[in-house]
Amino acid sequence: MRFQLLDIVFNPPHPVTGEAVPPADRLARVVETAVLAEQLGIDAFAVGERHAGEVLSSSPTVLLGALAASTSRILLSTGVTVLSLLDPIRVAEDYATIDQLSRGRLEIVIGKGNEALQYPLLGLDLEKQYEYLEENYELLSLLLSREQVEWVGRHRPDLHGATTLPRPFAGPFRIWHGSATSQFAVDLAARHGDPVVSANALQPRENYQVLIDRYREQYAAHGHDPAYAFVGSGSGGLFLADTTEQAIAQYRPFYEGAVARQDLRRHDPAAVGKVTSFRTIEEAVERGPALVGSPERVAEKILDYHASYGHDLQSVSINHVLEPAHQDDVLRRFAEEVVPLVKAEVKTDLWGPADARRPAGFTAAD
Template sequence: MRFQVLDIVFNPPHPVTGEAIAPADRLNRVVETAVLAEQLGFDSFSVGERHAGEVLSSAPTVILGAIAARTSRILLSTGVTVLSLLDPIRVAEDFATIDQLSRGRLEVAIGKGNEVAQYPLLGLDITKQYEYLEENYELLRRLLSEEEVTWEGRHHFPVDGVTTLPRPFAGPFRIWHGSATSAFAVDLAAKWGDPIISANALQPRENYKVLIDRYREQYAAHGHDPAKAFVGSGSGGLFLADTTEQAIEQYRPFYEGAVARQDLRAHDPAAVGKVTSFRTIEEAVDRGPALVGSPERVVEKILDYHASFGHDLQSVSINHLLAPEHQDDVLRRFAEEVIPAVKAEVKTDLWSAADAGRAAGFTAA
C-alpha cells in the first residue's frame, strides 16, 4: 500500500480555547508538514481546495509551488481540485507549471467539491456542477495531451488552436477522481480509465464501498485493464497514542469541536456527505473511518477497511489544532509503527516500476 498526507487547510478556532491560528502560521505549517512527510518516507502530499468557509486552501497551486521548492522526492497532489468551478485553460497552465517546477512529481485529483457555497460565490449554478465537471475535464485532458486544441462545449467558450504553456514535464500527468457521494464521479473515471480516491471520511463504509464496486465494474466494462483500476481511500482523521483509550480521550475535544462546527453550518439533513454520520468519537472509532487509537489498532483498522475497499493508497490527515510538535509526533509514529506493518500485508503496483502511468519524477522505492 502507498501512503499520502492530505491537508484541506481548515482553519477554525480551537474548540476549547477559542484561539485561532494566524493564516501565515497555518499556511507555512502546511509546507513544513510536507517537508517532514517526505523525510519520513510518505509517498505523496496533497493539498485541498475550497473557496468558502473556515478554510485557507483557495489557492492550492500557490501552496504546492512552495512545497515543490522545499522537496525533491515526494509526489504532489490535490484533494480535490474543484474542476467544476475552474477554467480548464488556467488549470492546465497552473498545474503544468507545478509539474515543471517539481520536475515531474505531480498527480492531481479532481471533483465537484463538497462546499455548496462556492458555486454562488463564483457565479455558477450548483445544479449544473456535474455538467461543468464533465465538460471541463474533457477539455483539460485534451489541453494536457495535445497542442493546437480546437474544441467547443456547452458552458465553456469555444477554443480554436490553443496550446497551453508550459507543457507538462513529461507528458500528461495522471488525474484521479474524488469520490464521495455520487456515481457520476466514478463513472467519469471509469470511462477514461483513471483512478479514484474515495473520501471515506463522514459516512459509513458501505456508502463508499457501493461506489468503489461500481467503479471497478464500469472500469472493466469500458475495456480497461482491471489491474490499473487503482483506488485510494481517505480517513476520518489520524491521532495516535500508546493506547486506544488514551487516544480517544486526548482527541475527544478536537473531534467534538469539528462536529460542532459542522452543525453550525445548518446543512440540509438530506444532504448526504456534508456532516459526519458519527456524532461521538466512540462511534467514529468503533464504526467510522477515524484512525484514532494505538498504532496496533490503527493498523488493524486500515487492514479491515482494505478488506472492504481493496484500496492501493491510504490518505491521512492531521488535526491542525494540535501543537506542531504533537502533529509531528503523530506523523512520525504513523510512519514508523503503522506504515511498515500495513505494507507487509498489502502489496500494490501503484507508483512502482510496474506502473507505467506514474509521475515521471517520482523516485520513492
Template sequence: MRFQVLDIIFNPPHPVTGEEVAPSDRLNRVVELAVLAEELGIDSFSVGERHAGPVLSSAPTVVLGAIAQATDRILLSTGVTVLSLLDPIRVAEDFGTIDQLSRGRLEIVIGKGNEVLQYPLLGLDIAKQYEYLTENYELLKLLISEENVKWVGTHRPSLEDATTLPRPYDGPFRIWHGSATSFQAVELAAKWGDPIVTANAFQPRENYKVLIDHYREQYLAYGHDPSKAYVGSGSGGLFLADTTEQAIEEFRPIYEGAVAQADKRKHDPKAVGKSTSFRTIEEAVDRGPALVGSSERVAEKIIDYHQSYGHDFQSVSVNHVLDFEQQKDTLRRFAEEVIPLVKAELSTTLWTSADKDRAKGFTAVD
C-alpha cells in the same frame, strides 16, 4: 500499500479553546509538514481546495509551488481540485507550471467539491456541477495531452488552435477522480480509465463501498485494463497514543467540538456527506473511518478497511488544531509504527516501476 498526507488547510478557531492560528503560520506549517513527510519516506503530499468557509486552500497551486521548491522526492497531489469551478485553460497552465517546477512529481485528484457556498460565490449554478465537471475534465485532458487544440463545448467559449504553456514535464500528468456521494464521478473515471480516491470521511463504509464496486464494474465494462483501476482512500482523521483508550480520551474534546462546529452550518439533513454520521468519538472509532488509537489498532483498521475497498493508497490528515509539535510527532509515529505494520500485510503496484502511468519524476523505492 502506499501512503499520503492530505491537508485541506482548514483554519477555524480551536473547537475547545477558541484559539486561532494566524494564516501565515498555518500556511507555512503546511509546507513544513510536507518536508517532514518527505523525510519520513511518505509517498505523497496532497493539498485541498475550497473557496468558502474557514479554509485557507483557495490557492492550492501556490501552496504546491512552495512545496515543490522545498522538496525533492515526494509526489505532489490535490484533494480535490474543484474542477467544476475552474477554467480548464488556467488549470492546465497552473499545473503544467507545478509539474515543471517539481520536475515531474505531479498527479492531481479532481472533483466537484464538497462546499455548496463555492458555487454562488463564483457565480455558478450548483445544479450544473456535474455538467461543469464533465466538460471541464474532458477539455483539461485534451489540453495536457495535445497542442493546437480545437474544441467546442457548452459552458465556455470555443477554442481554436489552443496550446497551453508550460507543457507538462514528461507527457500528461495522471488525473484521479474524487468520489464521495454520487455515481457520476466514478462513472466519469471508469469511462476514461482513470483511478479514483474515495473520501471515506463522514459516512459508513458501505456508502463508499457501493461507489467503489460500481467503479470497478464500469471500468471493466468500458474494456480497460483492470490492473490500472487503482483506488485511494481518505480517512476520518489521525490521532495516535500508547493505547486506544488513551487516544479516544485525549482526542474526544477536539472531535466532538468539531462536530459541534459543523452543526452550526445547519446543512440540509438530506445532503449526504456534508457532515459526519458519527456523532461521538466512540462511534467514529468503532464504526467510522477515524484512525484514532494505538499504532497497532490503527494499522489493523487500515487493513480491515482494505478488505472492503481493496485500496492501493491510504491518505491521512493530522488535525490542524493540535499543537504543531504534536502534529509532527503524530506523523512521525504514523510513519515509523503504523506504515511498516500495514506494508507487511498489503502490497500494490501503484507508484512502482510496474506502474507505467505514475508521475515521471517520482522516485519512491518499489
C-alpha cells in the same frame, strides 16, 4: 500500499480555547509538514481546495509551488482540485507549471467539491456542477495531451488551435477522480480509465463501498487495462497514542469540536456527506473511518477497510489545532509504527516499477 498526507487547510479556532492559528502560521505549517512527510518516507502530500468556509486552500497552486520548491522526492497532489469551478485553460497552465517546478512529481485529484457556497461565490450554477465537471475534465485532458486543440463546448467559448504552456514535464500527469456521495464521479473515472479516491470520511463504510464496487464494474465494462484501476481511500482523521483508550480520551475535544462546527452550518439532514454520521468519538472509532487509537489498532483498521475496498492508496489528515510538535509526533509515529505494519500485508503496483504511468520524477523507494 502507498500513503498520502492530505491537508485541506481547514482553519477554524481551537475547539476548547477558541484561539485561531494566524493564517501565515497555518500556511507555513503546510510546507513544514510536507517537508517532514518527505523525510519520513510518506509517498505523497496533497493540498485541498475550497473557496468558502473556514479554510485557507483557495490557492492550492500557490501552495504546491511552495511545496515543489521545498521538497525533492515526495509526490505532490490535490484533494481535490474543484474542477467544476475552474477554467481548464488556467488549470492546464497552473498545474503544468507545478509539474515542471517539481520535475515530474505531480498528479491531481479532481471533483466538484463538497462546499455548495463556492458556486454562487464564483457566479456559477450549483445545479450544473456535474455538467461543469464533465466538460472541464474532457477539455483539461485534451489540453494536457495535445497541442493545437479544437474545442466546442456548452459552458465556455470555443477554442481553435489552442496550446497551453508550459507543457507537462513528461507527458500528461495522471488525473484521479474524487468520489464522496454520487456515482457520477466514479462513472466518469471508469469511462476514461482513470483511478478514483473515495472520501471515506463522514459516512458508514457501505456508502463508500457501493461506489467503489460500481467503479470497478464500470471500469471493466469499458474494457480498460485492469492494472490501472487504482483506488485510494481517505479517512476520518488520524490521531495516535500509546493505547486506544488514551487516544480516544485525548482526541475527544477535537472530534466534538469538529462536530459542533459542522452543526453550526445547519446543513439539510438529507444532504448526505455534508456532516459526519458518527456523533461521538466512540462511534467514529468503532464503526466509522476515524484512525484514532494505538499504532497497532490503526494498522488493523486500515487493513480491515482494505478487506472491503481493496485500495492501493491510504490518505490521512492530522488535525491542525494540535500543537505543531504534537502534529509532528503523530505523523512520525504513523510513518514509523503504522505504515510498516500495513505494507507488510498489502502490496500494490501503484507508483512502482510496474506502473508505466508513474510520475517521471517520483523517486520513492519501492
